[in-house]
Amino acid sequence: MARLADPELADRRRRQIMDAAIACFRRRGFHQATMQEICAEANISAGALYRYFASKAEIIGAIAEDKHGDSDVLFLEAARKGPVLDALCLIAREFFVKFEEGDGALIADIFAECIRDDAIADALHEIASRGTQYCVEAIKTGQARGEFDSTLDPILTANTLFAAIEGIGLRRAFMRDTNTDAAVAQFRSLAERYLSPSHE
Numbered sequence: 291m292a293r294l295a296d297p298e299l300a301d302r303r304r305r306q307i308m309d310a311a312i313a314c315f316r317r318r319g320f321h322q323a324t325m326q327e328i329c330a331e332a333n334i335s336a337g338a339l340y341r342y343f344a345s346k347a348e349i350i351g352a353i354a355e356d357k358h359g360d361s362d363v364l365f366l367e368a369a370r371k372g373p374v375l376d377a378l379c380l381i382a383r384e385f386f387v388k389f390e391e392g393d394g395a396l397i398a399d400i401f402a403e404c405i406r407d408d409a410i411a412d413a414l415h416e417i418a419s420r421g422t423q424y425c426v427e428a429i430k431t432g433q434a435r436g437e438f439d440s441t442l443d444p445i446l447t448a449n450t451l452f453a454a455i456e457g458i459g460l461r462r463a464f465m466r467d468t469n470t471d472a473a474v475a476q477f478r479s480l481a482e483r484y485l486s487p488s489h490e
Contacts, residue, residue: 304342304352306332311349316392320350320399350400351413358417362424374432375485378425379478382455386462386473394463401460422448429485438485447485454480 310332314323325346329339343349361384368377388397404411425448432438438447455477462473 300342303334303338307334307339307342308349308353308356311346312353315350315396315399320346320396320403345409347407347409347413350410351417354414354417358421362421365428366424369428369431374428374435374437375478375481377428378451378481379474381425382458382477383470383474385455386459386468386470386477389459389463389468389473390470394460394468398460398463401456418452422452425451432485436487439487442485450484451481 307328311323311328314327314331317323318327323346325336325339328346328349329336332339343352361381364384365377365381368380388394400410400414404414422445426444429438429442429444429447433440433442433444458473458477458480462468462476
């Protein structure tokens with residue numbers, strides 16, 4: 291009788307490679323880390339790695355997809371159950387905590403590579419677009435509830451808020467101040483003023 295393949299093996303091997311890649315990217319930077327180094331970190335052959343990922347761009351896309359999947363679920367649930375601003379601050383916190391954990395340089399590195407490399411940009415833009423659409427729907431919900439200024443364009447507003455989150459994170463990392471609570475408070479203060487319906 292032929293031996294049945296482990297149905298979870300592919301998922302475990304992909305996770306092994308992704309974890310190894312994260313370690314290499316943190317240590318060497320995305321651009322400098324090589325596929326050979328990822329193989330060594332994961333303790334697998336190049337042939338085994340390339341069965342799962344054709345390039346570093348595919349690996350970073352898979353890592354981003356994995357991280358954003360859980361974040362999207364938490365965001366949508368928080369926006370449904372409570373104030374939308376609290377849900378937005380939850381997303382901001384998840385981003386800012388990466389800087390406090392020491393990943394600021396890696397995040398900046400990946401942003402730079404998206405400008406240089408179309409393959410990496412394509413892998414991440416699709417995920418970012420999905421997150422933006424979820425934010426657009428949440429903003430519409432906030433407007434319908436009277437939480438936000440109803441005259442704001444939801445698409446422009448979502449992109450502005452994500453730009454604020456990214457800018458605050460990168461700026462604070464540049465200034466060597468990566469306190470997550472302080473960053474979230476800064477974003478909340480800005481978002482409250484921007485989204486407030488009080489002037490209508």
